[in-house]
Amino acid sequence: MKVKVVKKVLDANDRIAEENRKLFDQHKIFVINLMSSPGAGKTSLVEQTIKAIKNKYKIAVIEGDIQDTYDADRIAKLKIPVVQINTGGACHIDGNMIREALPSFDLNKIDLLIVENVGNLVCPAEFKIGENIKVMLLSTPEGADKPAKYPLMFQESAALLINKMDLISYVDFDLKKARHDSLSLNKKLKIFEVSCKTAAGLEAWIAWLTQRIDEFKK
């Protein structure tokens, strides 16, 4: 006998993510799900973004890096509430991990929550966590073949930061191909060329992000 199902395997996670989203909406919290390969510059971008807008918004961070509390320590130095999630070696953050981290925060005192996902170009894109936007980094030493190889993350992201532009002349990164293929996956993708080391190009990212947050808060 056949039983018709037609259901996403990750349906249970989607529902938890929706509950998280409702909670964030009640508290007017704008949530960024930040994704990339390990070492592409997620924590550096979080630090730069905090420095640029911490006088304007109350920011909090959830760190999903697997190694240790090293990233969380970097954020805590900036006097921002930060929670390290113990992903137990998982390859991504899921909705439930976020739900369990939330009681550590005073949600009434957050405008912007940045979630640094586990360094991985595949899985994090599959799991919703209740975010407003997904943002991804691709760093020039990784090569321009990544959009074609890992299409989902590029499709799901609202913004792509091409990071480590300061290294581009050393690493043979085909910027034109990276931009072209990313847009072939996602016509609406907003692309920024930046260096989280020198801060070059970050003003445009900050301006875009600020606008998104302000629109949401209205």
Add this chain to the structure above:
Amino acid sequence: MHELYLAESIIDIIQNYAARDGFKKVNSVSLSYGRLSCIEAKSLQFAFDVQAKGTTAEGAALEFKILPAMIHCFSCEKDLEVKMLPGDCPSCGGNEVVLTAGTEELQILELDVD
């Protein structure tokens, strides 16, 4: 990469249906995903076999329907099946294309049960 998680989710869904419909054995589970969605069918079957032991789903075969990757070309207006995202249109060489299918997430379509 998270086959164990997916296997558990599939088994949870099967058990919910078993509770509803009262079947005792699952012969096969039909699933679908896009060819570019980075799912490892063999690892998933392996994880499923391990996790399903002692449940209604024990011994069920996973059958995968792999959905094709497609692009649309804005120059020749054709829709073409591809193996991977091409830089240019394989038909006319035009350089504005968009991936229109191929990253569909894993879905359970139906169960074959006794």
